[in-house]
Amino acid sequence: GGIFLVDTRTDTIIGHRDSAITGSKLSQVEGGMYAYADGQIAAGAEGLSIYDNTYVLIERVPGSDWTAVAYVSRSEVLQELMNLTLTMLAVALAAVAALVVLVVLQIRRIIGRPVKELSQAATRIAEGELDQSIRYQSRDELGALASDFNRVTVRLRDYVSYIDEI
Numbered sequence: 001g002g003i004f005l006v007d008t009r010t011d012t013i014i015g016h017r018d019s020a021i022t023g024s025k026l027s028q029v030e031g032g033m034y035a036y037a038d039g040q041i042a043a044g045a046e047g048l049s050i051y052d053n054t055y056v057l058i059e060r061v062p063g064s065d066w067t068a069v070a071y072v073s074r075s076e077v078l079q080e081l082m083n084l085t086l087t088m089l090a091v092a093l094a095a096v097a098a099l100v101v102l103v104v105l106q107i108r109r110i111i112g113r114p115v116k117e118l119s120q121a122a123t124r125i126a127e128g129e130l131d132q133s134i135r136y137q138s139r140d141e142l143g144a145l146a147s148d149f150n151r152v153t154v155r156l157r158d159y160v161s162y163i164d165e166i
Helices: 032-042 074-126 141-165
Strands: 002-007 012-015 047-051 054-060 066-073
Touching: 032 047, 032 054, 032 066, 054 074, 066 074, 074 141
Parallel strands: none
Antiparallel strands: 002 012, 002 066, 047 054, 054 066
16 A cells, blocks of 8 residues: 655646656556546545555645545455454454363362262272261252262161161
8 A cells, every 4th residue: 555645736746655656747657546546636536435456545635736645455454354353363262262171170170079079988888988978068969969978878887787786
């Protein structure tokens, strides 16, 4: 993209980043975009328009006979938008990945520890250690399971005691 300044009274380009074009008549500069800008200026058109996939903005400079012409290719504009979109997508994916990791860690903490304690106690009881009890207490399903497990252990101890008395 770029910008150039035209003296509309003399049809002369008075400012351009390419010094070879500065001082030339706008109507004599080769290139479709320059011919398009010349036609728009001659017609008195101002504002944003599109010429051959290039955004062209023509504005008169107040208090003078000058007109500023700014231009940028559509691909240049869209490339910046694409870069921004990709950056935002990468940040969103990183945030989702971090959230998934946090959720997995929380689930392991909430469910994994009580289940592991129940499993260890069940293994020890199966090996004959009936003095086991589970210390996990909560109002959820795992808490109910731990409570029921403790009651089963007490009943097993009572049965073993009863059998030993017989």
